[in-house]
Every structure is written in C-alpha cells, then in structure tokens.
Amino acid sequence: MKRFIQHEELARDSRFVRQQNVMTTVLASMPDDIDVVVETFDKFAPMIEESTRGTAAWPLFEKFGPAFALVTLNEPILAGQEGVEDRLKMRMHGIFAGELQALEGAGRSLWDFPDAPWEFKMNMARQCWDETRHVQIYEKLMDHVGVKAGDYPESTFLFECACSDDPAMRVAGVNRGLEGLACDVFRDLIRYAEDIGDETMKQAVDYVLADELTHVRFGSEWVKEFTKGDPDHFERTQEFRRTVDKQFSFGGSRSDREDAAIRIAWEDRLEAGFSEEELTELAAISGDGPSQKTMIAAAQILRERHQARKTSAAAEARA
Amino acid sequence: MSGDSPRMYPGAGPDERTTFDAYSAFDVPADLRELHGRYDVESTARRVRNFRYAEEWMMMIGGGWVATIPELPVKTGLGKIVWDDAQSADQLGHRLPELRCGKRSVSTSEAANEGLSAFIQEVAAPESPDLTIEKITGMFDVLKPHLLAVYDRMQRETDQISDAPTIEILDDIMRRTRKHIAWGDEVLDRLCDTDGKRERRRRRSVELREALEKCGGVTGEIADESPRLN
Numbered sequence: 360m361k362r363f364i365q366h367e368e369l370a371r372d373s374r375f376v377r378q379q380n381v382m383t384t385v386l387a388s389m390p391d392d393i394d395v396v397v398e399t400f401d402k403f404a405p406m407i408e409e410s411t412r413g414t415a416a417w418p419l420f421e422k423f424g425p426a427f428a429l430v431t432l433n434e435p436i437l438a439g440q441e442g443v444e445d446r447l448k449m450r451m452h453g454i455f456a457g458e459l460q461a462l463e464g465a466g467r468s469l470w471d472f473p474d475a476p477w478e479f480k481m482n483m484a485r486q487c488w489d490e491t492r493h494v495q496i497y498e499k500l501m502d503h504v505g506v507k508a509g510d511y512p513e514s515t516f517l518f519e520c521a522c523s524d525d526p527a528m529r530v531a532g533v534n535r536g537l538e539g540l541a542c543d544v545f546r547d548l549i550r551y552a553e554d555i556g557d558e559t560m561k562q563a564v565d566y567v568l569a570d571e572l573t574h575v576r577f578g579s580e581w582v583k584e585f586t587k588g589d590p591d592h593f594e595r596t597q598e599f600r601r602t603v604d605k606q607f608s609f610g611g612s613r614s615d616r617e618d619a620a621i622r623i624a625w626e627d628r629l630e631a632g633f634s635e636e637e638l639t640e641l642a643a644i645s646g647d648g649p650s651q652k653t654m655i656a657a658a659q660i661l662r663e664r665h666q667a668r669k670t671s672a673a674a675e676a677r678a
Numbered sequence: 679m680s681g682d683s684p685r686m687y688p689g690a691g692p693d694e695r696t697t698f699d700a701y702s703a704f705d706v707p708a709d710l711r712e713l714h715g716r717y718d719v720e721s722t723a724r725r726v727r728n729f730r731y732a733e734e735w736m737m738m739i740g741g742g743w744v745a746t747i748p749e750l751p752v753k754t755g756l757g758k759i760v761w762d763d764a765q766s767a768d769q770l771g772h773r774l775p776e777l778r779c780g781k782r783s784v785s786t787s788e789a790a791n792e793g794l795s796a797f798i799q800e801v802a803a804p805e806s807p808d809l810t811i812e813k814i815t816g817m818f819d820v821l822k823p824h825l826l827a828v829y830d831r832m833q834r835e836t837d838q839i840s841d842a843p844t845i846e847i848l849d850d851i852m853r854r855t856r857k858h859i860a861w862g863d864e865v866l867d868r869l870c871d872t873d874g875k876r877e878r879r880r881r882r883s884v885e886l887r888e889a890l891e892k893c894g895g896v897t898g899e900i901a902d903e904s905p906r907l908n
Contacts, residue, residue, distance in 0.1 A: 360739070360742050360746070360805040364746070369745050370745065370747055370807035371748050372749060372750060459753070462744055462754075463745035463753075465741070466743070467744075469737060469740075469741030469742065470738050470739070470742025473738055481764055483741065484737055484741070484760050484761045484764030485761055487740075487741060487744065487757045487760040487761055488757055488760065488761035491757030494753075494754055508750070
C-alpha cells in the first residue's frame with residue numbers, strides 16, 4: 360500500500376457522488392462584490408448541475424440554480440425559518456462526510472508516518488476510534504433529521520486541504536484546521552438543538568464536541584513537537600494552518616462577523632489550546648469575503664437567470 | 679503485653695510466635711501454578727518485542743486501509759480495531775522495561791526476521807477499493823488467528839508465577855483479538871456472497887499461510903508455535 364493518497368482516492372460505496380472542490384476553493388477567496396459572485400457561480404453552473412443531478416440537492420438546484428448553496432449551506436440554521444429543514448439536512452450530511460474524512464485523515468497519519476513517535480501514533484489511533492464513533496453518531500443524527508448517506512454530493516475539500524505530506528502540517532491542517540472548524544460547527548448545532556428543544560441532538564453533538572477539543576489539543580502539542588528547534592518549520596506550519604483556516608472559512612460564512620452562518624466558537628477553542636492571538640488572527644483571516652447581503656443579492660440574480668434559462672429551454676423544446 | 683492475650687506480632691524468641699493460622703501463598707483459593715516455564719527473561723523480552731511489532735503494524739495497516747475501503751461498516755469497524763491494536767502494542771511496550779530492556783524500550787518493536795517483515799508488507803499490500811476481501815482475509819483470517827494461537831501457547835507455557843504480568847497482558851490482547859477475528863469472519867461471510875468471492879478469500883488465505891509458515895511466524899519459530907496453521 361502506497362503512502363500519501365489524493366483526495367480523489369477516498370473510497371466510497373455506490374450511494375455517494377462527488378462534488379468538485381474547486382468551487383469551495385474559489386468561494387474562499389471571493390471579494391465582497393455581487394457581480395464577481397454572480398459571474399463565478401454562473402461559470403461553474405454546469406459543473407454544479409452535474410454533481411447535484413440525481414441527488415436530494417437536485418430540487419434545490421432546480422429552484423435556486425447554481426447558487427443554491429448560498430441559500431442553504433451559507434445561511435445560518437435558525438429555528439422556524441423558511442428552508443431550515445433543507446439547511447439542516449445538508450449541514451448534517453456535510454458533517455457526516457467531514458467525519459468520514461477526519462477518520463480517513465487520522466488513519467492515514469498512522470500509515471503515512473511510520474517513523475513518528477509512539478505517543479503520536481497512540482493519539483492518532485485514539486482519534487481513529489473517536490472519528491469512527493462520530494461517523495456512527497452522525498449516521499444516526501442524519502436518520503433523526505430525515506437524510507441518508509449519499510443524499511447530497513460529497514466534497515472531499517476537507518481532506519484535500521488538510522492532508523499535507525509533512526507531519527507537522529498534517530496535524531496543523533487536520534487537528535487544528537479541520538477539528539477547529541468542527542468546534543465552530545458543533546457549537547452552532549448545539550445552539551440550534553437547544554432552540555428547538557432536541558435533547559437527543561444536543562447531547563450527542565456535545566459529546567462529539569468534547570472529543571474534538573481533545574483532537575485539537577493533540578494537534579497543538581504535535582505541531583510544537585514536530586517543529587521543536589526549527590523556527591522556520593514552525594512558521595511554515597503556521598502559514599499552512601492560516602491557509603487552511605482561510606479555506607475553511609468559506610468566504611466568511613464561518614467567521615466572527617455578525618452575519619456569519621457559523622460563528623467562531625471562541626470559548627471552546629480556548630479550552631482546546633488555541634491562544635487569544637491565534638483566535639484574533641483567525642477572526643481577521645476568516646472575516647474577508649462576501650457579506651451575507653452580497654450573497655443574498657447574488658443568489659437572487661442567479662435564481663432569476665436560472666429560471667429564465669429554464670423558461671427559454673422549455674420554449675425551444677416546444678418549438 | 680500480658681502473657682494471656684494472643685501475640686499480634688512475632689518476637690525474637692521461639693515462644694514469641696503469633697497465634698495466627700499458617701497457610702501457603704497458594705492455599706486459598708487453591709492455586710496449582712508451579713515455577714519454571716519455557717521462556718527465560720531474555721526470550722520473553724524478545725517475544726514481547728516480536729508481538730509488539732505485529733500489533734503496531736496491524737494498527738498502522740488498519741489506519742492506512744480505512745481510506746481505501748468503500749464499505750462503511752468495514753471502515754468504521756477498522757477504526758475501532760486500530761485503537762485496540764494500539765492499546766495492545768502499548769501494553770506490550772510497557773512490559774519491556776520490566777524485562778530488563780531499559781527505560782526507553784517502551785516503544786521498541788522487533789521483527790523476528792526479514793521474512794516476517796516481508797510477510798507483514800504482503801498483508802498490507804492490497805490497496806485498491808475492490809480488494810476489501812483480500813485486505814480483511816490477510817489480517818483477520820491469517821495474521822490475527824496466528825497471533826492468537828501463539829499468544830495462547832505463550833500464556834500456557836511461560837512461568838505462571840514469575841511471568842504473570844505478561845500473562846495478564848496477553849489475556850487482554852487475546853480477548854480483543856478473539857473479537858477482531860469474529861468481526862472479520864462476519865465481514866468476510868457477508869462480502870463473499872458468490873463462489874468467485876469465496877475463492878478469492880480461500881486463495882488469499884492459502885497464499886499468506888504459506889508465506890507465514892515459510893518465515894516462521896511472528897517469533898520465527900512457527901513449527902513449535904502454531905498448531906492452527908497445520
């Protein structure tokens with residue numbers, strides 16, 4: 360078995376379809392400009408259409424066009440709001456896929472770095488079991504909210520961004536970038552579960568969040584250990600983590616902005632070993648990008664264009 | 679102390695004994711263990727390093743395979759087994775300093791010979807997502823049953839009193855290993871649902887058993903160790 364696999368090589372059963380990661384990468388660097396957002400999504404429309412065809416996201420594509428993610432994934436999950444069920448289902452499915460990739464990332468850290476210190480291997484092995492339970496927990500929670508594995512396209516973006524060939528960067532990407540993002544997402548989900556009085560969801564996600572704090576701590580400790588006595592390596596690792604954090608902010612959707620879909624879980628991250636300086640930096644890095652107002656305006660234009668195209672195509676078909 | 683009351687502690691004189699009943703350390707409950715086993719301190723330490731080598735590599739291989747296996751319950755099942763194997767390797771490692779191997783020996787693994795290293799790499803070789811049967815067969819039909827047989831024999835033949843800490847560790851590892859073998863068997867029974875797939879399982883198992891016998895197994899002494907392979 361070779362070492363270091365590509366994200367395309369993650370094995371999945373027949374239920375799953377892939378979503379191209381390029382859209383997520385582009386979204387991470389988009390400016391706060393309605394025209395740019397519209398033109399970018401328009402450019403990727405055929406690709407988005409292809410990856411949603413035959414999935415539970417297809418009706419959303421039919422209704423909203425290529426920017427359906429802007430009105431689902433990039434919007435906050437608020438009790439009683441229109442479309443919240445779809446948002447919750449997509450979010451649950453996205454987390455489930457993220458947990459799968461976190462399991463795969465931890466497992467690959469054992470195989471890819473056979474000469475790593477034993478304590479590192481123990482931490483990664485433990486993380487494998489934790490992520491296994493998270494996959495199982497989210498399969499149950501998906502069932503709880505009425506969505507199944509493979510209902511939506513899977514983006515392997517998290518694995519792609521986080522899995523470096525350098526062990527210090529791997530733990531910076533997976534254990535601090537990805538698991539840090541998980542802290543934010545799960546704190547937000549617990550908030551929603553409390554709002555709707557869903558004790559099952561709240562308790563399960565709270566356990567998962569507790570595990571994630573441990574995984575972030577693994578990352579904090581191993582970044583220091585792997586870069587000990589090598590300040591250049593440490594700085595390159597920090598830079599890699601900044602890049603990952605920027606990509607995982609999805610154009611400001613995960614940030615400390617007032618209009619963010621998911622806010623940074625400051626308290627949880629502090630408990631997990633992030634410093635105040637790192638969190639201040641994260642808030643600055645993740646805050647760039649289109650505002651919610653821009654996203655909504657762009658989504659409206661894209662929806663109108665999509666409907667116009669559909670009407671025109673139907674007219675041509677009749678003629 | 680008055681002369682009439684029972685003595686609580688022995689004194690120096692022959693009449694200054696306590697009155698407590700005398701038992702052997704093996705009387706209650708009756709304990710039939712005897713001193714002397716097949717392995718001395720050095721050979722037990724070498725075997726523990728051999729066992730640790732196998733457990734550590736199974737942990738790493740399982741970790742690597744998780745991403746390459748499409749069947750979800752196999753992925754998640756392996757995720758737990760990776761942690762179990764890590765604990766087994768860790769327990770074995772902590773026994774090494776107790777066997778005069780030095781403080782730093784806790785993370786020492788040692789292959790019995792080059793053939794065994796090559797065998798482990800052969801177990802790890804299947805990579806493609808359509809090779810779950812070959813992956814699971816190698817580890818759960820061949821390697822783990824072999825280890826269970828060797829652990830079982832070691833547990834019975836080592837000094838039952840002096841080497842009890844190794845026996846206790848093997849107890850834990852064998853309990854987990856039996857569960858792993860049962861899990862692998864269930865997975866393979868489910869996945870091998872055609873004659874062609876059952877033949878793949880059989881062929882892989884035969885090939886690897888031959889390779890294991892050739893290198894002498896986990897300790898390099900298979901002729902003495904593993905009746906299950908014969």
